[in-house]
Amino acid sequence: MSGLATPIIMGFLLGGLYALIALGLSLVFGVMKLINLAHGDLVLLSTYTAYVVMTKLGLDPLLSLVFSIPLLFVIGFVLQRYVLKRASLISMEAPLIITFGLSLVLQNLFQIIWSPMSRGLQASYATSSFGLFGASVPLVYLFDFVIALVVMLFLHLFLQHTYLGKAINAASQDRRAAQLMGIDTNHVYALAFAIALTTAAVAGVFLGLTFPFTPQSGVSFLIIAFGVIIIGGLGSMLGTFIGGIILGLAQTLGGHFFGAAAQMLVVYGIVLFVLAIRPKGIFGR
Amino acid sequence: MAQETLLEVREVDVFYGGIQALWDVGLQVREGEIVALIGANGSGKSTLLDAISGLIRPAKGKIYFQGEDITDLDPFKIVSLGVSQVPEGRRIFPELSVLDNLMLGSYNRSARPKKGQNLEMVYELFPVLKERRKQTAKTLSGGQQQMLALGRGLMSSPKLMLIDEMSLGLAPIVINEVYKALREMRQKGITILFVEQSVRRSLDEADRAYIMEAGRIVLQGNSQDLCEEEEVKKAYFGICD
Numbered sequence: 001m002s003g004l005a006t007p008i009i010m011g012f013l014l015g016g017l018y019a020l021i022a023l024g025l026s027l028v029f030g031v032m033k034l035i036n037l038a039h040g041d042l043v044l045l046s047t048y049t050a051y052v053v054m055t056k057l058g059l060d061p062l063l064s065l066v067f068s069i070p071l072l073f074v075i076g077f078v079l080q081r082y083v084l085k086r087a088s089l090i091s092m093e094a095p096l097i098i099t100f101g102l103s104l105v106l107q108n109l110f111q112i113i114w115s116p117m118s119r120g121l122q123a124s125y126a127t128s129s130f131g132l133f134g135a136s137v138p139l140v141y142l143f144d145f146v147i148a149l150v151v152m153l154f155l156h157l158f159l160q161h162t163y164l165g166k167a168i169n170a171a172s173q174d175r176r177a178a179q180l181m182g183i184d185t186n187h188v189y190a191l192a193f194a195i196a197l198t199t200a201a202v203a204g205v206f207l208g209l210t211f212p213f214t215p216q217s218g219v220s221f222l223i224i225a226f227g228v229i230i231i232g233g234l235g236s237m238l239g240t241f242i243g244g245i246i247l248g249l250a251q252t253l254g255g256h257f258f259g260a261a262a263q264m265l266v267v268y269g270i271v272l273f274v275l276a277i278r279p280k281g282i283f284g285r
Numbered sequence: 286m287a288q289e290t291l292l293e294v295r296e297v298d299v300f301y302g303g304i305q306a307l308w309d310v311g312l313q314v315r316e317g318e319i320v321a322l323i324g325a326n327g328s329g330k331s332t333l334l335d336a337i338s339g340l341i342r343p344a345k346g347k348i349y350f351q352g353e354d355i356t357d358l359d360p361f362k363i364v365s366l367g368v369s370q371v372p373e374g375r376r377i378f379p380e381l382s383v384l385d386n387l388m389l390g391s392y393n394r395s396a397r398p399k400k401g402q403n404l405e406m407v408y409e410l411f412p413v414l415k416e417r418r419k420q421t422a423k424t425l426s427g428g429q430q431q432m433l434a435l436g437r438g439l440m441s442s443p444k445l446m447l448i449d450e451m452s453l454g455l456a457p458i459v460i461n462e463v464y465k466a467l468r469e470m471r472q473k474g475i476t477i478l479f480v481e482q483s484v485r486r487s488l489d490e491a492d493r494a495y496i497m498e499a500g501r502i503v504l505q506g507n508s509q510d511l512c513e514e515e516e517v518k519k520a521y522f523g524i525c526d
Contacts, residue, residue: 163388163392166381166385166388166389167389167392169378169380169381170378170381170389173378173379173380173381174376174378176340176372176376177372177376177377177378178389179338179339179340179360179361180338180340180360180364180369180370180372180376180438181364181389181390181392181393181437181441182360182361182364182390182392182393182396182441183361183389183392183393184359184361185361186359
């Protein structure tokens with residue numbers, strides 16, 4: 001039994017990180033109906049920012065959020081307001097292709113600046129472990145989970161209870177009607193994108209504390225984020241959370257039973273299974 | 286009382302894709318009036334309202350509100366000047382509560398300070414919205430949804446309300462209720478331009494009317510005069526006794 005406790009607890013906690021990575025992707029899709037193919041790479045931009053803060057300034061990687069949150073907020077706002085918005089006038093696909101291009105640019109930029117080598121963020125708390133039900137779990141997994149809960153709670157409260165949050169909600173339900181209410185939908189969309197990338201900034205630092213990363217890591221985390229959304233269903237914060245946990249468990253339990261080489265296969269298998277039996281996701285509307 | 290022109294649409298052409306939807310449309314609404322825009326499906330009524338609201342840009346022509354050229358303004362700016370549209374099909378936010386729907390009506394900066402006052406006015410006009418304020422909007426009946434859409438439109442402190450398909454799909458008793466609300470809005474100093482398919486009812490309720498056909502205004506005038514107009518009689522047989 002104690003043999004299973006470790007993968008179950010780790011998978012569960014890891015799910016928090018996966019949900020956090022998927023959160024921004026889900027928000028952007030939910031509000032703007034846009035798939036941001038650069039989402040994983042933008043998450044990674046925050047990871048590399050933390051890497052620079054750690055190596056060049058000698059500070060705790062978490063402090064990098066002071067830079068990366070505003071940085072990604074501005075990138076999100078400008079990208080949506082001045083690039084994707086204009087591209088959307090050309091065709092439905094144009095913004096999607098632009099995000100794909102941005103993904104390639106970022107990957108290569110990471111490679112040029114930081115080389116293809118695998119890197120990691122180090123902090124004292126990132127290497128220590130704690131015991132639970134006879135399992136030994138890295139402390140950072142617990143941080144991942146708690147921070148994911150906090151970010152989701154904040155986002156939920158923001159969307160449900162602030163004027164701007166409600167406007168984002170309204171614009172995602174019916175853009176035309178929102179315009180007729182006097183909501184500047186272009187501005188609201190840009191802010192929604194900016195907020196989504198703020199969650200990506202937080203995800204990036206915790207990702208770097210949890211896993212080693214390379215310039216290509218963004219793509220694998222984009223795929224995980226897709227999986228989370230497919231399982232949980234779009235437009236549901238709870239769904240994203242549960243989706244993350246299912247994926248986390250699939251990965252650790254898959255690794256436990258079939259070996260590390262097969263763990264992602266189990267993850268993709270579950271994603272395919274959900275797509276086949278319930279395409280809108282478990283909590284999808 | 287000299288009535289000032291509140292809205293003026295001048296020689297407007299609108300294209301949808303490659304197809305011309307409005308041809309040289311002109312229309313005026315004076316302060317305090319109730320004006321009806323009548324026509325069959327696809328005659329361009331909604332397109333005209335959308336052009337006024339800034340949702341589509343005319344290819345030619347100008348639109349003035351209180352003398353200001355609003356032809357190329359963004360929709361949210363037009364709302365903040367005091368033009369509110371209640372769109373066809375209500376378009377309420379289904380997943381939000383009744384109260385949140387109403388509050389979003391006051392999103393523009395000029396209306397925000399007045400939202401408490403406006404909410405009271407809306408509750409007075411439609412008491413059922415107060416009773417159901419905590420309900421999700423999609424759980425309302427069709428008539429209540431139309432009241433919510435009207436109420437939401439009023440939350441932006443409009444000087445001019447554009448109401449599309451005023452009574453489409455509503456039960457007769459509800460229709461009477463929304464028209465009663467229309468008259469009460471006018472009492473409160475709000476000018477109204479509404480779209481309606483039922484000629485009889487529109488001419489009863491409006492001071493003046495415009496009749497549209499295939500993207501053109503084909504007739505206009507006082508409601509009473511229009512009733513007696515030979516062409517209207519012919520086109521809409523036996524509407525005014």
